[in-house]
Amino acid sequence: xxxxxxxxxxxxxxxxxxxxxxxxxxxxxxxxxxxxxxxxxxxxxxxxxxxxxxxxxxxxxxxxxxxxxxxxxxxxxxxxxxxxxxxxxxxxxxxxxxxx
Amino acid sequence: xxxxxxxxxxxxxxxxxxxxxxxxxxxxxxxxxxxxxxxxxxxxxxxxxxxxxxxxxxxxxxxxxxxxxxxxxxxxxxxxxxxxxxxxxxxxxxxxxxxxxxxxxxxxxxxxxxxxxxxxxxxxxxxxxxxxxxxxxxxxxxxxxxxxxxxxxxxxxxxxxxxxxxxxxxxxxx
Numbered sequence: 375x376x377x378x379x380x381x382x383x384x385x386x387x388x389x390x391x392x393x394x395x396x397x398x399x400x401x402x403x404x405x406x407x408x409x410x411x412x413x414x415x416x417x418x419x420x421x422x423x424x425x426x427x428x429x430x431x432x433x434x435x436x437x438x439x440x441x442x443x444x445x446x447x448x449x450x451x452x453x454x455x456x457x458x459x460x461x462x463x464x465x466x467x468x469x470x471x472x473x474x
Numbered sequence: 475x476x477x478x479x480x481x482x483x484x485x486x487x488x489x490x491x492x493x494x495x496x497x498x499x500x501x502x503x504x505x506x507x508x509x510x511x512x513x514x515x516x517x518x519x520x521x522x523x524x525x526x527x528x529x530x531x532x533x534x535x536x537x538x539x540x541x542x543x544x545x546x547x548x549x550x551x552x553x554x555x556x557x558x559x560x561x562x563x564x565x566x567x568x569x570x571x572x573x574x575x576x577x578x579x580x581x582x583x584x585x586x587x588x589x590x591x592x593x594x595x596x597x598x599x600x601x602x603x604x605x606x607x608x609x610x611x612x613x614x615x616x617x618x619x620x621x622x623x624x625x626x627x628x629x630x631x632x633x634x635x636x637x638x639x640x641x642x643x644x645x646x647x648x
Contacts, residue, residue: 376485381522382590384489386583388496388515394576395500398569403551404505407512410543411496414519417531425526429598430613433531434622437614440538441629445636447543451550452643459646464556467565 381422388415402454402464406447413443485525492518506557509547516540527602530611 388411395408417436424432458464478486495514502508516539523532551557605613618626 382587386587387493390576390580391496393579397572397575401505403556404508421523421526421528427592427598428600430600430617433528434617436531445632448636448640452640455644458554
């Protein structure tokens with residue numbers, strides 16, 4: 375029988391992979407994809423809890439998170455495009471204009 | 475020997491596939507292939523949603539995430555020609571620290587996930603029979619347009635603002 379903990383462990387592994395991706399990659403778009411991976415693992419946690427607690431509220435939350443993620447991706451990719459237009463790169467090491 | 479049930483076979487194979495593809499997302503040097511592996515991960519998570527009786531969320535996952543969002547990603551990668559970039563030349567130590575930190579986060583989360591329990595928690599009132607009778611989508615729709623009507627309206631305004639914001643940010647001259 376697959377229990378709640380199996381889903382939580384899978385979500386934890388996916389989240390940790392996302393964290394590692396954000397910390398190790400330098401391509402801004404790949405970093406963005408790692409963030410999507412983390413969002414997905416949290417969605418999986420929501421749906422797993424909703425299923426095992428006989429509730430639908432978790433699924434509603436996932437629905438809203440997906441909407442917010444779509445908005446986030448649209449704005450984030452627009453920011454990356456406008457940075458690329460100014461600096462001709464998507465490497466985050468070269469985006470240090472606001473660094474002290 | 476105990477034979478694994480079909481649910482177990484499906485769960486473990488899908489979970490393994492999801493983790494493998496997620497690892498390839500962050501390890502593959504080519505951004506386009508990373509994006510394609512992310513599509514596979516999202517499909518695997520959609521299969522898990524179906525295993526969890528969340529058919530509507532699974533469909534939305536495939537349509538919105540694997541369809542719309544990943545197409546946008548691929549479009550931007552190809553537009554900026556950002557498939558291959560030189561990585562990790564500036565600070566070689568950072569990659570090691572990144573992996574160490576990732577393993578630390580994994581350890582913490584696994585420690586929590588392993589002992590997490592919902593025994594004694596207040597159960598919601600949606601039984602499997604209700605879902606089987608009315609359907610997952612209908613129940614979600616009822617909830618969305620009654621209890622969660624204000625967040626639903628707020629999200630529509632958020633999407634409108636995201637549309638305007640992305641046009642303003644990405645356009646060369648207004």
